[in-house]
Amino acid sequence: xxxxxxxxxxxxxxxxxxxxxxxxxxxxxxxxxxxxxxxxxxxxxxxxxxxxxxxxxxxxxxxxxxxxxxxxxxxxxxxxxxxxxxxxxxxxxxxxxxxxxxxxxxxxxxxxxxxxxxxxxxxxxxxxxxxxxxxxxxxxxxxxxxxxxxxxxxxxxxxxxxxxxxxxxxxxxxxxxxxxxxxxxxxxxxxxxxxxxxxxxxxxxxxxxxxxxxxxxxxxxxxxxxxxxxxxxxxxxxxxxxxxxxxxxxxxxxxxxxxxxxxxxxxxxxxxxxxxxxxxxxxxxxxxxxxxxxxxxxxxxxxxxxxxxxxxxxxxxxxxxxxxxxxxxxxxxxxxxx
Numbered sequence: 001x002x003x004x005x006x007x008x009x010x011x012x013x014x015x016x017x018x019x020x021x022x023x024x025x026x027x028x029x030x031x032x033x034x035x036x037x038x039x040x041x042x043x044x045x046x047x048x049x050x051x052x053x054x055x056x057x058x059x060x061x062x063x064x065x066x067x068x069x070x071x072x073x074x075x076x077x078x079x080x081x082x083x084x085x086x087x088x089x090x091x092x093x094x095x096x097x098x099x100x101x102x103x104x105x106x107x108x109x110x111x112x113x114x115x116x117x118x119x120x121x122x123x124x125x126x127x128x129x130x131x132x133x134x135x136x137x138x139x140x141x142x143x144x145x146x147x148x149x150x151x152x153x154x155x156x157x158x159x160x161x162x163x164x165x166x167x168x169x170x171x172x173x174x175x176x177x178x179x180x181x182x183x184x185x186x187x188x189x190x191x192x193x194x195x196x197x198x199x200x201x202x203x204x205x206x207x208x209x210x211x212x213x214x215x216x217x218x219x220x221x222x223x224x225x226x227x228x229x230x231x232x233x234x235x236x237x238x239x240x241x242x243x244x245x246x247x248x249x250x251x252x253x254x255x256x257x258x259x260x261x262x263x264x265x266x267x268x269x270x271x272x273x274x275x276x277x278x279x280x281x282x283x284x285x286x287x288x289x290x291x292x293x294x295x296x297x298x299x300x301x302x303x304x305x306x307x308x309x310x311x312x313x314x315x316x317x318x319x320x321x322x323x324x325x326x327x328x329x330x331x332x333x334x335x336x337x338x
Contacts, residue, residue: 030095030195039065047114059117059187059294060106062277066192067093076159081150082128084108086115087166095192096185098171104186105166110300117187118167121180121291122215125150125167180291184279187292190247211282211289216307219299227271227295230308234262235284241269242281253319254283266308269319
């Protein structure tokens, strides 16, 4: 329940008013109250700690809460190539805006902890690979590994090939930012449980116009998580970045440009976000794209990557006042001194 609705509900004084509010509230949902509570209990016991609400803090729990039970689940234990994985199939989930079969890939990093949702736009297949001698010698540390590389260089089993296929995208015919749009909705119970969610997946960017986005994470003193968002695109009037958590904006920036014609831009912004699941919304000249990401709970699970190299003639815009995390270190020192 959004904060405004919760506040309005708590302000009601009579039992009759609260019962009427509840009736109207569930009338606007795609599921009944018993079905919602059943899903909530299931994810708490299967994906969480058993305490109420714990399951919704996991990737699998949030998707189950949003879409219900998958039609089928294909599980593969850790193999010589991949970490432990699960592929969830939904034969019909029209609330996502896609009316054919969907497949969602979850993997357990280092074979420990909760399963994480794999995103074709954020992750590379390297995130799925077991770091054993065969894969270390086969792929250079800076190589960009594609699913086809794994198929051609390794003798994958049918089960492993299914993982490779799931890493390509959430459905046939969906590429690029379309994957992120579906993933973002599938991970948003608030949107998926509405009776009238947005019905069509349609990227507002053509393939040629899609911004190149990188999300880089590191930790200051192993204690403070830092997330850098980089955006490389061509823009005319404005660009902006919004960070949402549970459909609520937690940080937003908008940069007016005022150019007369498209210019190449490299935009960087640093965020200090607590661990958890988020959505990144990128806006360029009024066009939007959305992708989910997660801030890891410890440095060993942080999403790592390389920053863009600057190009000649590119306008560099940086909202990174503390590039080395010195302010964060000073804040941490003050806290330790008190």
